[in-house]
Amino acid sequence: MSHDLFEAARAAMAHAYAPYSKFPVGAAIRAEDGRIYAGANIENISFPQGWCAEPTAISHMIMAGATKIVEMAVIAEKLPLCPPCGGCRQKIAEFASAKTQIYLCDETGVKKTMTMEELLPHGFATDVIG
Numbered sequence: 001m002s003h004d005l006f007e008a009a010r011a012a013m014a015h016a017y018a019p020y021s022k023f024p025v026g027a028a029i030r031a032e033d034g035r036i037y038a039g040a041n042i043e044n045i046s047f048p049q050g051w052c053a054e055p056t057a058i059s060h061m062i063m064a065g066a067t068k069i070v071e072m073a074v075i076a077e078k079l080p081l082c083p084p085c086g087g088c089r090q091k092i093a094e095f096a097s098a099k100t101q102i103y104l105c106d107e108t109g110v111k112k113t114m115t116m117e118e119l120l121p122h123g124f125a126t127d128v129i130g
């Protein structure tokens with residue numbers, strides 16, 4: 001993974017609105033257009049109304065006209081790694097392929113690389129389950 005994707009995820013994390021969990025997360029997608037789309041988690045006083053960093057990044061990608069996740073980085077401040085939650089795995093799978101790589105990062109860089117099919121085995125997506 002090139003450094004710009006990691007830096008984009010880390011920069012996005014700085015925009016997290018996470019006053020309730022105090023758990024900022026950043027995500028960055030490299031799409032098929034070669035561009036990077038990033039996002040952070042955005043919480044709400046009505047707790048279930050908040051959302052994760054990954055869908056923020058996906059929203060930016062879709063609104064720019066791109067639809068394919070080539071690779072993706074996720075970073076959080078407070079855990080060694082932030083594996084995307086179950087709901088995010090389903091959202092990522094919608095725009096990824098089985099072999100799409102997802103990089104789990106900490107402040108120093110990529111700590112673990114997983115494919116989409118490793119993150120969401122037997123997922124409800126035809127290109128993942130074949």
Ligand SMILES: O=c1ccn([C@H]2C[C@H](O)[C@@H](CO)O2)c(=O)[nH]1
Nearest residue numbers: 021023025041052053084085088
């Ligand atoms: O995949 C994940 C998991 C959690 N969070 C956010 C949601 C919430 O704001 C905070 C604590 O759960 O972390 C993400 O952004 N992505």
Ligand SMILES: [Zn+2]
Nearest residue numbers: 052084085088
């Ligand atoms: Zn999530």
